[in-house]
Amino acid sequence: MQAPRSLSWPVALAALALAGPARADEHPIALQTPTGTLNGTLHLPQDTKPAAVVLIVAGSGPTDRDGNNPLAGRNDSLKMLAQALARSGYASVRYDKRGIGQSGAAGGDESALRLDTYVDDAAAWVDKLNASGRYPAVAVAGHSEGALIGMLAAQRGKVASFISLAGSADGLGALLRKQLASQLPPDLAVANERVLQSLEQGKPTADVPAPLLSLYRPSVQPYLISSLRYQPARELGKLNVPVLLVQGTTDIQVGVEQARALQAAKPDACLAIIPGMNHLLKEVAADLPAQQRSYGDPALPLHGELPATLAGFLRKPCQPPGKVTAG
Template identity: 55%
Template sequence: MLRTILFAVLLGIFTHAEAAPSADAAIALSTPTGQLHGALLLPAASGPVPAVLIVAGSGPTDRNGNNTLAPGANNSLMLLAQALSQAGFATLRYDKRGVAASAAAGPSEAALRFDTYVDDAAAWLRLLRADPRFSSVAVIGHSEGSLIGMLAARQTKAAAFVSIAGPAQGAADVLRQQLAPQLPAELAGDNERILRALERGETDNAVPAPLAALYRPSVQPYMISWFKYVPTRELSTLAAPALIVQGDTDIQVGVAQAQALQQASPAATLLVVPGMNHVLKTVPAQMPQQLASYSDPALPLAPGLSPAIAAFLHQHAK
């Protein structure tokens, strides 16, 4: 049976009030290709406090959860960091290499690998662990950051892991499901051939023109490095306590994905937040409201989200 934390119950679990958090402090991580930049938010507390690394999602998504492809900001991850700081946690969120303030550290497309993102997250975790201000280190990963976060958490033996809106399927299967209904039979066959080659760790040099933008030669090595990881399989080997969080009005990742993650790791706790969408706001499933929420920083986090995460982290990341 699923160990599901009900949203209504959690509204009253963690209500301990803290003083307002301090302002963001700039923090940087040196890498062989340049510095990565982030923001450290400290709680108003004395003595060592637990620290949490927040890993953003895919594409050009910055430390605050904002994607440059959207017309405005939603600030979802910044709001989460502030809420956790008020609950007594230090939080570190960062711009991935190639994004925002870390743009200069981005390698060429042909040189980029998914493992690079994992290694970066693990390096941030080690930086936090070496800081005497922090008593423990946990990881929160949002969307694609869920997979990055769970791999980095395993690599560094983090105290706890939280997946928010994380897919359960491997990226190759996601592409299969998204593309197959849209492609004519011949191209669907080409798409499957290419995906199978990439899953075997092989490049494909016979990509037809209509698929060239997706499977261009410079991006295939990245896809090979990405496809080898299946979130359900990786989560099943994670020793750290895990919380799986999913909103039921998320138009990008469905509740079934969260349930599949929990089934792969029965010791994990599943939290389904009614009305929460992919950017962690309370939004109905209708497309106009969904799209507007991606660019509305005034919308608060879904009620109960941060208290539930804080309660879990206080239990496992002291």
């Protein structure tokens, strides 16, 4: 693998991407599905025709279109992302996934939800945007678990490019083992491994200790089974469109090694490692108190290097070998 080379286009475009306050128009947009309406926001740049439209796919859990999660707090990261894209001349659509926010009525029973349901929805949004005839191109940007959803949707539809924001290369099984390794006492660690192995084999289990029920309750096991069968690195390698992998060095949820593993699976992907950027795409120190505060601070802006990095890629997707590093 070649050594990373300098990322020049973010520097050249930084003034354009970051200049002035966001001047844009927001409009409601909806996607009709067989099981209900998904509601979102169309964010248009003002005084200019969009160079493209970016579908923004939010991360896991009850995270809404703006990047906010009621379990963690309001940070407005994805709303800020849409504003940054508009400043650079790009339209965007961000939406509440089914069962979340204004798409709550489309959620249905939790036991019926699958990761593939979210993928179907994202692919339908791509089709809707292409069918509108309003945009020269449609790109997909997925954040965290949304990166997996976005790349699977990008495999199906007419997509000009794909952007992974703090996406993992490892599958859900590896992530759960890593995250829980230091949190569970020995007896629960053994039980966790037993439950996880059963789900990885596609077998629901009723034998779940009470302390683990919030994670492995029976109604969520079908979703976990559907997600456990995907390995993001393998799925990324199937894409035949330009790819940008964006990862921050102070992300305490997804490490830089995950972005490098994704690039190893798709060597022509462009890799942008942004110093000091955390999982919320903001400039935050690596210490835990600062990280925790950022999840409930909507006044904290996006990392200064991110908008230009995205704008540069969207204007001129990197070509092979594509091994570049921001910062």
